[in-house]
Amino acid sequence: MNEAPTWMRPTGWFQLGWSPEIGINEVKPFRCFGQEVVLYRSEDGQLHALDAHCQHLGAHLGYGGKVAGDCVVCPFHGWRWGPDGTHRGVPDSDEINRSRRIRQWETCERNGLVFVWHDAEGRPPQWELPDLFEVLDDGVPTNGFHAPHPAGCFRYEDVTVQPRVTAENIVDPAHFKHVHGTKRVPTLVDYEIGDSYFRTQLRAPSRGKVDGANAERADTVTLVNYGVGVSYTRFGGRDNTHGVFCATPVDAERSTLFQTLWLEELPGEDADETKARMAAVSSVYPEDIEIWRHQVYLDPPGLIASEAKLFGALRRWCRQFEPA
Numbered sequence: 001m002n003e004a005p006t007w008m009r010p011t012g013w014f015q016l017g018w019s020p021e022i023g024i025n026e027v028k029p030f031r032c033f034g035q036e037v038v039l040y041r042s043e044d045g046q047l048h049a050l051d052a053h054c055q056h057l058g059a060h061l062g063y064g065g066k067v068a069g070d071c072v073v074c075p076f077h078g079w080r081w082g083p084d085g086t087h088r089g090v091p092d093s094d095e096i097n098r099s100r101r102i103r104q105w106e107t108c109e110r111n112g113l114v115f116v117w118h119d120a121e122g123r124p125p126q127w128e129l130p131d132l133f134e135v136l137d138d139g140v141p142t143n144g145f146h147a148p149h150p151a152g153c154f155r156y157e158d159v160t161v162q163p164r165v166t167a168e169n170i171v172d173p174a175h176f177k178h179v180h181g182t183k184r185v186p187t188l189v190d191y192e193i194g195d196s197y198f199r200t201q202l203r204a205p206s207r208g209k210v211d212g213a214n215a216e217r218a219d220t221v222t223l224v225n226y227g228v229g230v231s232y233t234r235f236g237g238r239d240n241t242h243g244v245f246c247a248t249p250v251d252a253e254r255s256t257l258f259q260t261l262w263l264e265e266l267p268g269e270d271a272d273e274t275k276a277r278m279a280a281v282s283s284v285y286p287e288d289i290e291i292w293r294h295q296v297y298l299d300p301p302g303l304i305a306s307e308a309k310l311f312g313a314l315r316r317w318c319r320q321f322e323p324a
Contacts, residue, residue: 004034004252006120007162007297010321012227013108013115013129014163015246015258020149022047022114027072029062033118034251037105038062042070048083049105049116055087055097112149113244113260115230120323127196129226132242132262136222136234145242145262151278152261154285158254161292163228163247164318166257169288170200170223170231171310179287186221191310198317199224200310227321240264241281259285 016030016039027040029052036052038061052060054074064075071080071088078091085102106117106125111132117125146152169175173186186204193199202221220236233243246258261281263274303311 004249006322006324007164008249008252009033009118009120009323010163010228010249011119011121011123011126011323012117012229012321013125014118014229014248015113015115015244016049016248017114017155017258018149018153018260019047019109019112019114025067027062027065027067029060031250032116032248032256034249036060036062037116038065038072039107039114040065040067040072042067042083044070046070046083047107047109047114048072049107050081050083050085051103051105053102054079054081055100055102111244111260112147113246113258127226129230132232132244135224135232136242138222138234142240143265143267145264146274146278148260148262151275152263152282154259154261154282156257156259156286156289158250159257159289159293160253161247161255161257161289161295162297163249163255164315164322165292165295165297166245166247166255166288167198167225167228167231167318168311168314170198170225171314172307173202173204174307175288175291176202176204179291180284188310189220191313193313193317197224197226198314228318235281245285257285257289 014032016032022028022039022041024041024043024045027038030037030039037049038052039047039049041047052062054061054076056074056077056079059074059076061072061074066073068080071082073080080088081102082088085104087097087100108115108129110129115129173188176182177185182204186202189201189203191200200223203219204221222234224232229247231245233245235241242262244260247255249255259282263278
């Protein structure tokens with residue numbers, strides 16, 4: 001397989017799934033960055049990730065593999081591999097193969113989402129992913145939130161889109177009107193650029209009636225990207241929805257996209273009403289995906305003066321996550 005272009009091998013945290021999908025003593029196969037990977041949860045509840053193939057005879061650990069203590073066990077001959085990728089033992093033998101090792105991937109679980117760290121140069125994680133609700137807290141009291149799994153978790157596979165393209169949503173208020181049908185184009189309220197994050201806040205038409213304590217957040221959308229692969233979003237208004245939107249490269253052309261939504265619990269709302277509200281909110285992201293499937297990345301793009309500053313700032317920021 002040809003090596004993926006640098007823009008499909010970005011540095012950062014990238015989602016592979018959701019925590020409830022990987023129970024204790026379970027092993028699951030995944031594919032990302034042109035690599036086969038296994039995730040497994042050891043008996044102590046810790047999540048581990050390794051390259052997928054046993055370094056004995058090359059069997060795939062994700063199909064029939066088991067967990068023993070903190071090790072993953074090969075389904076072919078029972079060789080055990082530790083979470084650091086070292087060989088830990090062979091059945092009915094005291095021999096250890098110290099010359100072979102499986103590559104370890106750093107993992108992170110945040111807000112019930114599972115992430116792995118990718119860096120083409122093999123560097124360790126350069127930043128931590130923060131808690132969604134701490135980042136998006138606006139100081140306005142809220143009710144509780146419905147747990148997102150499983151009703152608020154969506155996976156879109158084999159989408160021909162680059163993570164740097166999906167990241168541009170946070171500096172593109174005009175698409176809200178033309179893709180999502182808002183009454184007018186949202187306006188930029190504020191933006192902030194950090195080493196690992198790019199934050200924007202937009203003012204947009206409210207989607208529902210608000211009053212009292214809700215009025216302050218009624219018409220804002222807050223978006224914070226951490227690298228090119230992870231976007232935290234808060235939609236103000238009656239729904240007060242929090243979301244995480246992620247793009248994880250599969251190979252040189254395709255990405256898997258993830259959408260996770262937390263709906264605020266509304267007093268007096270029954271299960272059917274909550275389901276309908278989730279359907280309405282979750283339908284927005286596929287509208288973006290339909291555009292991305294057929295989009296090409298123009299560099300430089302044909303921007304007009306009013307949008308050039310923010311798009312230019314984001315593109316410069318994104319380049320730091322592409323390997324040299």
